[in-house]
Amino acid sequence: MQRRNTKQRTLILDIVRAHGDHPTAEDIYRDVHEQNPKVSRGTVYRNLNLLEETGDIISIEVPGGNRFDRRCDPHAHVICCSCGAVCDTMVEHDHTLDSMVERQTGYIITRHETLFYGICPSCQEKKAQNEDAQASA
Structure with a gap:
């Protein structure tokens, strides 16, 4: 099933790609919220999972929670x-x-x-x- 690329997903991907420090989902949410306060935490988390599924980003399981990486x-x-x-x-x-x-x-x-x-x-x-x-x- 092909998913459409939403403005929110594009914003989230751009923010992950702008980070060089393997941000947490919460770090990404804060950055997204600064640019678009209407984007909910759930939307960020859901889209991070979708971006990982599509191979646009990877998730690294570390103590304290997952980190996200622009390098795939x-x-x-x-x-x-x-x-x-x-x-x-x-x-x-x-x-x-x-x-x-x-x-x-x-x-x-x-x-x-x-x-x-x-x-x-x-x-x-x-x-x-x-x-x-x-x-x-």
């Missing part, structure tokens, strides 16, 4: 365990893992995601500043 090519992400920031990595996607897992499990693999967890540079800096402040006290 296979790529890895790194997630900060402290602040929850999500960013792309330059690690090349390993398609050979799909066939290896298929052989091991009998599943037909349609895709896989690679997520790395760590502490982002900003949180590392804050921690170091806190430690310095405590050592000075």
Whole structure:
């Protein structure tokens, strides 16, 4: 079934594409609401799901809720365990893992995601500043 492209859906897609930081649905709703206060939260969430179904965006399941990504090519992400920031990595996607897992499990693999967890540079800096402040006290 082909869905018509609505003004709201176009606005939502444009906002996701304008973000480089893997926004939450709530982040996207706030941006949409600033541009068009008549668009409801439900409309944003529903259209994010439709945009994911049509392959215009991807959703990344992370602790605290899904994040949305304008990049739809296979790529890895790194997630900060402290602040929850999500960013792309330059690690090349390993398609050979799909066939290896298929052989091991009998599943037909349609895709896989690679997520790395760590502490982002900003949180590392804050921690170091806190430690310095405590050592000075």
